[in-house]
Amino acid sequence: MTRYSAFSLLRNALSHNRNWRAAWRSPEPKKSYDAIVVGGGGHGLATAYYLAREHGISNVAVLEKGWIGGGNTGRNTTIVRSNYLWTEAALLYEKSMKLWEGLSQDLNYNVMFSQRGVYNLGHSLQDMRDIERRVNANRLNGIDAEVVSAAELGKAIPSLNVSPDARYPVLGASLQRRGGVARHDAVAWGFARAADALGVDIIEQCEVTGIEVRSGKAVGVQTTRGSIASDRIGVVVAGHASVLAKMAGLRLPIESHPLQAFVSEPIKPVLDTVVMSGAVHGYISQSDKGELVVGAGIDSCNGYGQRGSFHIIEHAMQAIVELFPIFSRVRLLRLWGGIVDVSPDACPILSKTPVEGLYFNCGWGTGGFKATPGSGWVFAHTMARDEAHELNAPFSLERFTSGALVDEHGAAAVAH
């Protein structure tokens, strides 16, 4: 891998940028690998990267049915935060936050991680009580968090309507200053390039159509590009987790729903932070290109269609326009949907399965992007050692049988 640097920029500029090399190879799949990661999204690529870097397992294939960055990695609203209520979740997301803070250097790829702060608004007395509780819980776990009053919010975000007669009156917020946004595509590309440099084969246009299980052990996968053998298979396919689980004869506590997001036309810098509101189901930030990036809630019914219902968009836009009256005449440019894998307790499943050598990383629901590096880091540990790291031990499939759920539904600042 040629390192990216100011020098390489200059050298390539002198040759009119005609000599940049492809960021990763496009190898033909081999007959067998030490490990297979199904799903070339951020989480899958991060898993492969950390398998190679932390555990010395570099004979790894990442199988992606479409193209790198074409799934949920390229469809989210790019928000990164770790202010979760429960200790189990907070520590997992905080691991991820720590990795984000050094990620551009680690990967030698600018993921444009910008710690511009994340505000979670409170609209009622109960919201504010929950916010204070969560802020205190975060601090006990060593995670930065503050309670911000409506007056302070008005100063920090002048375009936010904090007047008492607003339709959704803003009483205050929690603030995580280390939170922010990252460039989602760059995260996928950076992990792909770094994993490739360590010897990982990234195989695009390769859909897994079957998982081979012999006497309780995973032995390989069938794909649209032939059979590939491996006794260690990690499935990281978000909304399609149930489909892949069925191939191995498993049932998951997961339901897939469409989640929508949209961007406006680019406008001049107006919002230098991230504002989320769980109560009114909307979140917003401004991209470096100037587009307002808005996220909505999920459609209630199951769906695999990567598009959702219009009333969900209308609902999110109503909330955003009420909170930011200044945006009422901004036009939307694009909208899209992703398929999210929602678990009963709004927490991920990072787990071994009843099939030996088969591991699942799913259930991130509407909030997986922020966890990309941490998810890959703990999942690589789980796949390499055949046991969970202490950070993901609480997130086993087993918890649905034992009842030890990590109930972040409604607890973690924003609708999941």
Place this chain on the structure above:
Amino acid sequence: MLQIDCPWCGPRAETEFSYGGEAGITRPRDPDALSDAEWADYLFCRSNPRGNHRELWNHVHGCRRWFGVERDTVTYRIARSFTLSPPDSDPAVGANPESGSAETTEQDG
């Protein structure tokens, strides 16, 4: 937005309805007889298919009755609606309104 055919009120906008999840899941008559894994499967696991899905809807802003819908989860096309059997018509089923006994209770909506 979906247009859902309520068996009693006819076609209405999705916003009049609330979603009830996968149809045909019956509460076990004797939960004590189940293993933890079987109970977990009843409580949490869902078939979540890509394709044809039988699901429950409630016409909350209309007749307030539960019924079933067969819908494709990829195209979102609704094949049909069907009514549910009364709770006590099938002795194998407890208080759950969904019996899943297709022959006697389903009708094209």
